Amino acid sequence: MIPDIRSCVRAPVRALGGDVVRVPRRFRIASLVAVAVLAASCSTTPSARPASSVASGLSLGETSTFSVPGVSVQGTPAVYDKVMVRRFGSPSATNVLVLVPGTVAGAADFDIVGPYLAAHVPNLQVWAEMRREGALEDNAMLLKVLHGTATVQQAFNYYVGWLADPKITSHYQPLKASQYGFVDQWGLAVAMGDLHNVIELARDGGKRTVVLGGHSLGGAEASIYPVWDFNGRGGYQDIAGIVGIDGDAGLPGGFGSAPITTADEATAALTKLQAGSPWLDLLGFGLPWITGPFAELGALGALKEPTVASIGQKFALLPSELKPPVPATNQAQLGYAFDASTSPAGLALIHVHSGHLAASGSPRGWVNDGPTPVQDIAFAFSQEPLGPVDWYYPERLTIDAGVAGSLTQTPAATVLGLRLYHLSQVNVPLYVIQTSLGGANNAVADAAHAYQHESKIPSVTIVSRYSTYSHLDPLLATPSKNAFLQTVVPWIEHLRGYRH
Numbered sequence: 001m002i003p004d005i006r007s008c009v010r011a012p013v014r015a016l017g018g019d020v021v022r023v024p025r026r027f028r029i030a031s032l033v034a035v036a037v038l039a040a041s042c043s044t045t046p047s048a049r050p051a052s053s054v055a056s057g058l059s060l061g062e063t064s065t066f067s068v069p070g071v072s073v074q075g076t077p078a079v080y081d082k083v084m085v086r087r088f089g090s091p092s093a094t095n096v097l098v099l100v101p102g103t104v105a106g107a108a109d110f111d112i113v114g115p116y117l118a119a120h121v122p123n124l125q126v127w128a129e130m131r132r133e134g135a136l137e138d139n140a141m142l143l144k145v146l147h148g149t150a151t152v153q154q155a156f157n158y159y160v161g162w163l164a165d166p167k168i169t170s171h172y173q174p175l176k177a178s179q180y181g182f183v184d185q186w187g188l189a190v191a192m193g194d195l196h197n198v199i200e201l202a203r204d205g206g207k208r209t210v211v212l213g214g215h216s217l218g219g220a221e222a223s224i225y226p227v228w229d230f231n232g233r234g235g236y237q238d239i240a241g242i243v244g245i246d247g248d249a250g251l252p253g254g255f256g257s258a259p260i261t262t263a264d265e266a267t268a269a270l271t272k273l274q275a276g277s278p279w280l281d282l283l284g285f286g287l288p289w290i291t292g293p294f295a296e297l298g299a300l301g302a303l304k305e306p307t308v309a310s311i312g313q314k315f316a317l318l319p320s321e322l323k324p325p326v327p328a329t330n331q332a333q334l335g336y337a338f339d340a341s342t343s344p345a346g347l348a349l350i351h352v353h354s355g356h357l358a359a360s361g362s363p364r365g366w367v368n369d370g371p372t373p374v375q376d377i378a379f380a381f382s383q384e385p386l387g388p389v390d391w392y393y394p395e396r397l398t399i400d401a402g403v404a405g406s407l408t409q410t411p412a413a414t415v416l417g418l419r420l421y422h423l424s425q426v427n428v429p430l431y432v433i434q435t436s437l438g439g440a441n442n443a444v445a446d447a448a449h450a451y452q453h454e455s456k457i458p459s460v461t462i463v464s465r466y467s468t469y470s471h472l473d474p475l476l477a478t479p480s481k482n483a484f485l486q487t488v489v490p491w492i493e494h495l496r497g498y499r500h
Helices: 025-034 113-120 132-136 140-147 152-157 181-185 189-202 217-227 261-276 289-306 329-338 347-349 373-380 395-404 411-415 439-452 485-493
Strands: 063-069 081-086 095-100 123-132 209-215 242-245 356-357 365-370 429-432 459-463
Touching: 025 123, 081 132, 081 189, 081 365, 095 113, 095 189, 095 459, 113 123, 113 132, 113 485, 123 189, 132 439, 140 152, 140 289, 140 329, 181 261, 181 395, 189 209, 189 242, 189 261, 189 395, 209 217, 217 242, 242 261, 261 395, 261 411, 289 373, 329 347, 329 356, 329 365, 329 373, 365 373, 395 411, 429 485, 439 459, 459 485
Parallel strands: 095 123, 095 209, 209 242, 242 429, 429 459
Antiparallel strands: 063 081, 081 123, 356 365
């Protein structure tokens, strides 16, 4: 199950099954920020403390990036037939945890948990995948800010400021959908093929043990991969375990809409796709790319100029629902937009438990009192290359993922070229953690149990933080107190086949 996007984004949203939900206009721009991320026993709550100007103790550690050849896709220029991977930890480690990001999300979502796991699980390296569409992004100005050769304001004007100010003539040029029709082919079959190449490289001919995981939709992909058929071989034979971070698969309709099951329904979905944009445009604004710059610029402001008056708060197109009621700093603006106590309920895809506005000051700062300090949000969401957001997420992947949610080879799955042939044979352990979003109606846990019932999964470990964690807390919370990290570390170490 992945979180229901329609319940998280109160806008004209193209739901995972193709339905459109209409909502008040005042939430539409706000939702641009929401979709930038995209998904019990009580944890200890740290005492309230003013947010500092640095992300204390956070580091990528030993890391490198590399490309992995993808599958060849008809009509796709060869330059795009690859994915990128950020590796954390020693390349000599003989166990690899491969992590897949969620909907409209990127590899940097794992830039806090990746280094921690590589450092705290013996003999483990962590690989964070950036799907092939990451190559479509223009991160040049973001990199200039990170390297100190451009200001946050210059980057803001370049990416989004020009939308409200026609005097800005040198700015980002969005891709033209008419020139990228080949992206219509970038569905689940392509994603599974690319991921298979990553896992084969990680396995190194069987010399290394691989565990597969992901967040939100990435957790669903991690659940689908073992069921997938690769030239007669089930994906489950490649891995030692499955990790679902507020997302998995196993229940029909678990992707937030009535599932597409018939051949006619699948054909209709493809026909509709071919007549429109190849990219997921949750808002119907014709600006699918803007989710990336919005999120990353907000994080860069909080990282580079944390105590300066908020740039976003002054932006005419940012609605009042996301603006603090008093003048605030860049850091406080970021915290206010992400925190579950102040961010609109419809933006649950980006929610964390972070803190609150300071009681005094002009502009007001931010006070951390939750599991996720605002500095952690700024750290992860300002990383480039291999950033935190998927600017040009393929609509086809949304269609296919919705059909594959039941892990069953339906007529619709056949039309879409899915290969869900090995459900009954999957025999590796499953770990899931659910939050207030993925755990609504106990959905992640129920999907995990359903998956086990239809397969040979020997054990299911479920960690529920429904009442204390929001969707991004498992990725961004302080590592030493992160319920996901503290429970998944021993689970990985005790997997059968783990190489100590």
